[in-house]
Amino acid sequence: MNRRNFLLGSTFGAAAFSSPALFWSTATGAEPEPMEHGGSGRVREADVERIRQTVVMFRKLDRAQGGGDLRDTVVNHLNGVARTKLSGSYGDDVGRGLFRAVAELTELVGWLSFDSGRHALAQRYHIQALRLAQAADDRAYGAYVMANMACQAVYLGHGWEAVQLARAAQQGARGSLTHRGQALVLAMEARGHAALSDERACVEALSAAERSLDAADGDDDPAWCQYFDKAELIHEFAHCHRDLRLPRATQEFANEAIGLRTDGYTRRCAQDTTFMAAAHLEEGDLDQACAKASEALDIASRLNSSQCNDFLREFRTRLHPHEREPVVREFSERAEELYAGMAV
Template sequence: MADIAMVKATADTFAALDDRFGGGHARRAVIQYLSHDVAPLLHGTYTESVGRALFTTVGEALRLAGWMSYDAGQHGLAQRYYLYGLRLAQDAGDRRLAGSILSAMSHQATFVGRFSDAATLARAARMGISGVATPTLMAQFWAMEARALARTSDHHAAQHALTEAERSLDRRNQGDEPEWITYFDDAELSAEAAHCFRDINSAQRSVEHAGNAMSGSHIRSDFFATMVLADAHLQAGDVEEACRVALDALDLGEQLRSARAVSYLAEFRTALTALQTNAHVRDLHEQAGEHRLWTAASSNPRA
């Protein structure tokens, strides 16, 4: 169990780095640690109870490796780590962790445009934890389904899923939740709702939710929420505010090494294309030129 505690503490350190600097910062270090230090433990000798704890802990670390790879734009590798983590979660009999990994796979599928697959994965996550569900896990899984459905323009189904997510989160009891899901709070759900309403072109509702999505403690999440707020202001026709908020996001994300962050900016830049003569847009380009992420977004495939 001491070995397992060491793996968990190390993974927690990498998770904090991922949250602060993005998946591109320490992803290779995580992979090396898993390959050289953790993998040999799986071939060791242990009792059944220790083995289950080991599989769960390594499964959590593999979920992190998958998430960091996804954030860094390494989508094929991310899927491999997710699937390996899912297998270990199943071997450990940890249905909650298995559901969480399916939820992460749903998140990635929405990002790469596989919306039907994303909704199916979110539903599988929700159904797979029947009997061991916690309100926060259910809220996250409903939110993932809402994100996928919003991208298919199924407004009614997306809003139904969001309503179910809100109802679930209202019933949460932090003491009964797995430690790794406690980050999913009202601010996180507001961020998910902001994405959904942006994607179904409900700009005002997106603005309202994005304004409640800033946690102040999760830099990358706050960056994404701020960019969604900028998108929503642009949809609403408030170019000046959209440009101001985008600059705020660039300041927030100055240290991020995240392909997803670059993609958000690339989509925003694309939306500005028809407004190149607008004075606020010209000012934004001038002020943002010094930001690394803004420069990277200019050559992003989504731009």
């Protein structure tokens, strides 16, 4: 990786995803290039497995704590792995596995950068992860990287680009996705449709995701998609219906997702609770809106997540027309106390 060129640029641009995504999804089915490399220090399969297990551990911490405090630790680990292992000595099989593992670590840094609000940097890590997945000839993981590109695009208001990225991910995967992986990618396509207020296309994508997840047995799922369970899919239903401004359905799906959650998914619980608060506000129920928002504050205060903070900031902005109401004043005072010194 050319670090100097990689770090150039300071702003997110949805169009920057287009070229690498198009190249990846339309590349010919030629035989992958050999991965042998001669360098200092022998890299073994056990070294590659340690990277994979480290990524699994970091992902669990991210879901429970948010990306803000974790990002720098993972960046340092990536820099050490990229510098020492990729420049080492390995044969074709180990080399391909090494590139897959480093692709996962790179994508994770991109995700953590996204959850830290560093969107331009997150974009560049995602693009680099896609290139590493391509070099490793792992088309399924490349589709996952593109799904996360789509997630970021939606978050920043680029619904059309998100739909195209999710569709390119499915095309480029060429049947290599498991049912669970396919469900994950379809859910990101649904988010894009919701951001564009296309309810019909959104429901179609969500229904297809549900069918795919129902067909999943988990036996052949790679580690990166094993988290995508029924609770995660219902969260996507809630997210999409929030963007479609359908408050009753948003409340039902968000409540169901919270009920299905196991321990360790703190960020998702904070998001779903905030979605419920926003839905109550959409219906004009200030008491329930502020009560749920207070619950979300309690959960989010245990995290360092720009995503959660942004959702709560948006909710507080929508409260402004009601700022003289006692329940709103009470909630706002509590929020300011909990987030003293934070931009929420």
